[in-house]
Amino acid sequence: MLRFIARRLLVAGPTLLVVITLAFFMMRAAPGGPFDTERRLPPAVEQNLKARYGLDRPLHEQYLAYLGGVVRGDFGPSLKYPDKSVADILKQNAPVSLRLGLASILLAMAVGVSLGVLAALRRNGLLDVGAMGLAILGVCVPTFVTAPLLILLFGSTLQWLPNGGWNGGALPNMILPVVVLALPQAAIISRLTRAGMIEALGAGHVRTARARGLPEAAVVLRHALRPALTPLVSYLGPAAAGLLTGSLVVEKIFNLPGLGKFFVISALQRDYTVVMGMIVVYAGLVLLLNLLGDLMLAMVDPRVRLS
Amino acid sequence: MTDLAASPAPAARGRSLTDDAIARLRANRAALISLGVLALLTLFAVLGPMLSPWPYDQVNKDHVWVPPLTDGHLLGTDALGRDLLARLAMGLRVSLAIGLVATLVSLVIGVAWGATAGYIGGAVDEGMMRIVDVLYALPFIFFVILLMVAFGSNILLIFVAIGAVEWLTMSRIVRGQTLSLKQKEFIEAARAAGLGRLAIVARHIIPNLLGPVAVYVTLTIPAVILAESFLSFLGLGVQPPMASLGTLISAGAQDMEMAWWLLVFPALAMAATLAAFNFIGDGLRDALDPKDR
Numbered sequence: 114m115l116r117f118i119a120r121r122l123l124v125a126g127p128t129l130l131v132v133i134t135l136a137f138f139m140m141r142a143a144p145g146g147p148f149d150t151e152r153r154l155p156p157a158v159e160q161n162l163k164a165r166y167g168l169d170r171p172l173h174e175q176y177l178a179y180l181g182g183v184v185r186g187d188f189g190p191s192l193k194y195p196d197k198s199v200a201d202i203l204k205q206n207a208p209v210s211l212r213l214g215l216a217s218i219l220l221a222m223a224v225g226v227s228l229g230v231l232a233a234l235r236r237n238g239l240l241d242v243g244a245m246g247l248a249i250l251g252v253c254v255p256t257f258v259t260a261p262l263l264i265l266l267f268g269s270t271l272q273w274l275p276n277g278g279w280n281g282g283a284l285p286n287m288i289l290p291v292v293v294l295a296l297p298q299a300a301i302i303s304r305l306t307r308a309g310m311i312e313a314l315g316a317g318h319v320r321t322a323r324a325r326g327l328p329e330a331a332v333v334l335r336h337a338l339r340p341a342l343t344p345l346v347s348y349l350g351p352a353a354a355g356l357l358t359g360s361l362v363v364e365k366i367f368n369l370p371g372l373g374k375f376f377v378i379s380a381l382q383r384d385y386t387v388v389m390g391m392i393v394v395y396a397g398l399v400l401l402l403n404l405l406g407d408l409m410l411a412m413v414d415p416r417v418r419l420s
Numbered sequence: 421m422t423d424l425a426a427s428p429a430p431a432a433r434g435r436s437l438t439d440d441a442i443a444r445l446r447a448n449r450a451a452l453i454s455l456g457v458l459a460l461l462t463l464f465a466v467l468g469p470m471l472s473p474w475p476y477d478q479v480n481k482d483h484v485w486v487p488p489l490t491d492g493h494l495l496g497t498d499a500l501g502r503d504l505l506a507r508l509a510m511g512l513r514v515s516l517a518i519g520l521v522a523t524l525v526s527l528v529i530g531v532a533w534g535a536t537a538g539y540i541g542g543a544v545d546e547g548m549m550r551i552v553d554v555l556y557a558l559p560f561i562f563f564v565i566l567l568m569v570a571f572g573s574n575i576l577l578i579f580v581a582i583g584a585v586e587w588l589t590m591s592r593i594v595r596g597q598t599l600s601l602k603q604k605e606f607i608e609a610a611r612a613a614g615l616g617r618l619a620i621v622a623r624h625i626i627p628n629l630l631g632p633v634a635v636y637v638t639l640t641i642p643a644v645i646l647a648e649s650f651l652s653f654l655g656l657g658v659q660p661p662m663a664s665l666g667t668l669i670s671a672g673a674q675d676m677e678m679a680w681w682l683l684v685f686p687a688l689a690m691a692a693t694l695a696a697f698n699f700i701g702d703g704l705r706d707a708l709d710p711k712d713r
Contacts, residue, residue, distance in 0.1 A: 124550070128557045135563060143570030253694040255646055257653045257666075258687045261673035269677055358561045362653055366673070376562070377654055380569040388566070395559045403557060 117411055118404075125400045132396040133183065133389070137176055140385050147192035147383045166192060179389070188390040193382050199390035202375070207394065210364070210371035212282055214356045216291045221298035221352070226342070228299070229306025233314065233341075234333065244303045251300020256359050260293045260366040277367040290367045294359050298352055305348060309341035316340065339413070346410045350403035357395055441631075444707040451703025454696040461693055465516055468509020476506040477661035485679045496681045498671065502661075504685060511663035512689055518578060518648045518664070519641040525583025526644075527637060530590025535629070537591070538598025539621065549595065552588050560585045561650070568656040578657060582647050586640050593636055597629050631708035638701035642694045649690065665690045 148154060148162050163169045166189075167178060182189055188199035232244035267289065268276035280286045313319060314337050322336045361373035368374075372391055379387040445451060469476060473492065480501035488496040488504075495504035537548040564581045571577055601607060601624070610620050649666025651657035658664040665686055672683030 124553055124557070128554045131554055132558055135558075136566065139563070139566045139570055143566075249695060249698075252642075252698055253691040254687070255649065255690070255694075257650070257673065258669060258683075258690065261676055261683060262687075265676050265680075265683075354559065357559065358650075361561070361565075362650065365654065377565060377569075377656075380566060392559065392562050392566075395562060396557070399559055400557055 114411065118408065121404050121407055125404060128400060129393070129396060133180065133393060134176075136389055136392045137179060138172075140380075140383070140388055141172060143383065145383055147385060149383070166190070183393060188393070189386040191384060191387050193379070193384040193387070199386050202387055203372070203390055203394060206370060206372045206375050209279060209282070209369055210357075210360055210373060213287070213290055213294065213360060213363070213369070213371060214353070216287060217294035217356055218298065218352060220291055221295040221302055222345075224295070225299040225302025226306050226345070229303040230310050230333070230338070230341070232303065232307045233310030236311070241307075244307060247296075248300045248304045251297040256293050256297065257362045257366065259296060260289070260363060263289050263293060264366070277369070279369050286367075290363050290369060294356060294363050297359070298355060301352075302345060302348070305344050306341060309344050310337060313337040313341040343410065343414055346413060347406050349406035349409070350399065353402040354399050357399065441707045445703055448703040448706060450699045451707075454699035454703070457692055458696040458700065461512060461689070461696065462516065464509055465513040468512070469506055471509070472503050472506035474503040474506050476502065476510040476663060478502060485675070487679075488681050488685075495685050496679065498679070498682055499675055504681065507663045507668060508685055508689060511665050511668045511686065512693070514575075514658055514662065514664040515645050515648060515666070515690075515693070518575070518582070519645040521579045522583040522586065522644045522648075523637055523640045525579060526586035526590055526640060527633070529584070530587035531594050531629070531633065533587065534591035534594030534596075535598050535621075535625070538595040539602065539625070541599070541602075545595070549592075552591055556588050561647075564647070564651065565654070565656060568651060575658065575662075578648055578651065582644050585647070586644060590633070590636055590640070593632050594629060597632055598625060601625055601628055635701055635705045635708060638697055638704055642697040642701075645690075645693060645697075665693070 146168075148159050154162070160169070167175060170178075179189070188203070191197045191199055191202055194202070228240065228244045228247065232238075232241040235241055264276050267274045274285050274289055278286055314333075316337075319332060319337050322332045327336075357373070360371060361376065363369070364371040364373040365377070372395070376388065376391050379391070464471075472494070474480075480497070483491065483493070483497050483501040484499060486493050486497040486501070488494065490496070493503050493505070495508060497503055498507065533548065533552075537545040564585065567577065567581050607620060607624055610624055615623070645665070648657055648664060649669065652664050652666025653670045655670075658667055660667065668686035669683065669690060672679075672686055676683040
């Protein structure tokens, strides 16, 4: 098991390094800089600003200095908000995105798994058709369509829920963004669960359990569900990546003060350090969840860690 | 199949695997309907601009937010008085083109990378696939955004950026397929019969790769269309007055309370396109790989 973890970490390290390197040089290759304003700054002022943030040093020195900072957990100061460090900005915005993502994945799991299991138990029944419909909807109707439509229906027309805004994470403000984010994930999860469940129900050990006269509920919950859900565990990483991507759009549409909304703005403003900090955090999060998924998979399925 | 036709009068014509696959695809109603829908959508994208008397970028300040079926505007007009029918056809054309070209880019890179790794094997394979692993874990949408921000958004860059992201899965599929094909008896038989390496790859490996690759291509096209729309929605994709499904939906979402048609029609076109490609992909998979059923 330890060797398994070590091997996974061995991939994660280089990945993070590639992420930082690519992001660093791409950001610097972009025309313009953080101190470009409507009116041009006097050259002396700009020079001073650059010197203050070390931007006047050769690029490779800046790169190494940045790497050193990341290793120490220091993401540097923001270039656009002089009184704030990148860590401050992350601390301020990350909780919004995290709460949104966590609520969405929980909702997607609850809906997707129950729908998938029920659909597999009653194949071609009403719920199966419903699950198929949800799966199609989740694939064909992207978040940036569902979000405005739901706002139009529940926000503007019925006025049951607010059109957007965070309001300290109040429940009414959370409902629409979470539903929009969860929908595509729930669609995928229900399909995975349905396929896994159908396979599990036909497996030998389930037939044995039935033959021993176990009640149907015990057969399904104790014997079929576990192997049926194994593929879901490895979907954790991709799901997290999908949620992060979705949050870029959802935070923009619902005007939520999360990382996603900040990312695009910071990139456009050439706030190098903030963009870098966010990419490192995002990449770290995806890697961590991938690792977690692999670990859980190795725990429930011994074949994985032995191979 | 050409050698079959050339052989002297076969007594009973056998059923090839391809015949079987076509028969299975024909029996799949969802896939057939999707093919029809896709043909219509393509026709609309190609001919659509001619269906409307107005060019897609003609601004008319006196005809702002005209509802559908009025004043000759079949689908109404937008906030600048531009005809939605013409814009929708243009947007569909751009989105389909991006889908096709970017998928082609990913196809070329993915097949070359995967087949090389799979066929050479050993340390080369190990190294090449570790690179794919590392790239796989990157949060790619962020890099695409950075790319757009850094170099400005032009259509060519969108092709390259999205194509460069999508080739990873393709290379994994191709490599896996090549690896398992290499072990098969008929390859060994071909080698025993004295066929050269190149001939084996051309005659036996590549034809057997076509199935899974075709399936993945039809599933990549909608993914690419979605990715482009996503960028356009964030304001980083196709730039106005040019249109893509993403920019149309984005603009429609802003004006939806005044003009619902600006959101509904592009969204429907988008959903129909994505659904059609997905059903065709599923149908192809079922037709080409009956084991999965």
